Amino acid sequence: MASAPSDPRRGDRVNENPASGQVGDVASRIAQRxxxxxxxxxxxxxxxxxxxxxxxxxxxxxxxxxxxxxxxxxxxxxxxxxxxxxPSKDALVAALLEDGTERLYSYVAHQMGKEPTPEGKVYRWVRSVLSQAYAESAATTRAVLWNAGAVSEIIGSAPPVPSDRLAELLREPLRELGSADPAFDASLAAYTAFGKLGSYVWSETQPTDHDTERITAFCLRALTPPHAQSAVSKA
Incomplete structure (x- = not known):
């Protein structure tokens, strides 16, 4: 049956090439592949x-x-x-630092997942971060940071770059432990742990189990209690 002609009054347009849309789709798929x-x-x-x-x-x-x-x-x-x-070797080194941070993030998150309690998660976080001071990991960290040419900006005397990313993992357990400001407290805990990590890495020493327990206890004692935040707000 012949199709009805288009009605100009309705603004209908005759598709002179019905396959053009399909051809366009094929071209798009090939380009995407x-x-x-x-x-x-x-x-x-x-x-x-x-x-x-x-x-x-x-x-x-x-x-x-x-x-x-x-x-x-x-x-x-x-x-x-x-x-x-x-664009430069420095850009590659920066990418290495970012890549290493993401690898550490995944490792620490996996280790924290083994603990059922928020206290256990914080301990596992500290222990996993400090594990980067052990032999091979420490040697690799020293080499990369030395190549970065900005050691003090990455770890040690100044706020370490990885701490901001890794601090994200502490927010939820610290909130469960009653912190009135888990983001701020997580940041403080991360600065503490990464600051000590810097000392271990550059002195070529390793943390003991007692060190890990003390750092964990310090982080837990530093939580912001609810009444403290209220007092600051009123002030």
Whole structure:
């Protein structure tokens, strides 16, 4: 049966190419697949560069800083691949620090999940953070921070960058323990733990179980009680 002609008065338009929409969809899907493949390839390049840089830094420790050429050789990539993702070696080191922080976040969260009580979660948090002062982890941390060229801005004498991210894990257990300001208290606890971690890392010493217990107890004693926040608000 022949279709009715369009009525100009109704603003109908004749689709002279009914398949054009389908062709457009196909083109879009193909383009998206190409972008996805390229994105996956780029993600692989970045991971190889990060892993290679970390490996070279661990081997050299604090004796010498690797060049971009050393990193791309270890990664089996080219200078073009490096600069496609990082404007400088400092940018790569910053990415390493961020990557390490996210790895530590996942590890600490997993360890905290083993504890049923908020007190246990805080203890596990402190213990997991301080575990970065043990032999191999400490050597890796020292090497990366030394390459960053801004040690005091990352860990030790100034507020450590990872503390802000890791402090997020303490908010809920501290709230359950009665903190009137869990975000603030979590930040204080994180500064305390990462400050001590910095001391252990750079002095090449390790925390004892007693150290972990004392730091945990200190963090728990520092909770803001509800009446304290009310007093501050009235003042």
């Amino acid at each position: 190409s972008l996805a493949k390229r994105g996956a390839g780029y993600a692989d390049e970045v991971r190889r560069l990060l892993d290679a840089a970390l490996g070279v830094m661990k081997r050299r420790g604090t004796t010498s800083r690797p060049r971009v050429a050393d990193i791309v050789t270890a990664a089996g990539l080219s200078n073009d691949a490096f600069y496609r993702h990082f």
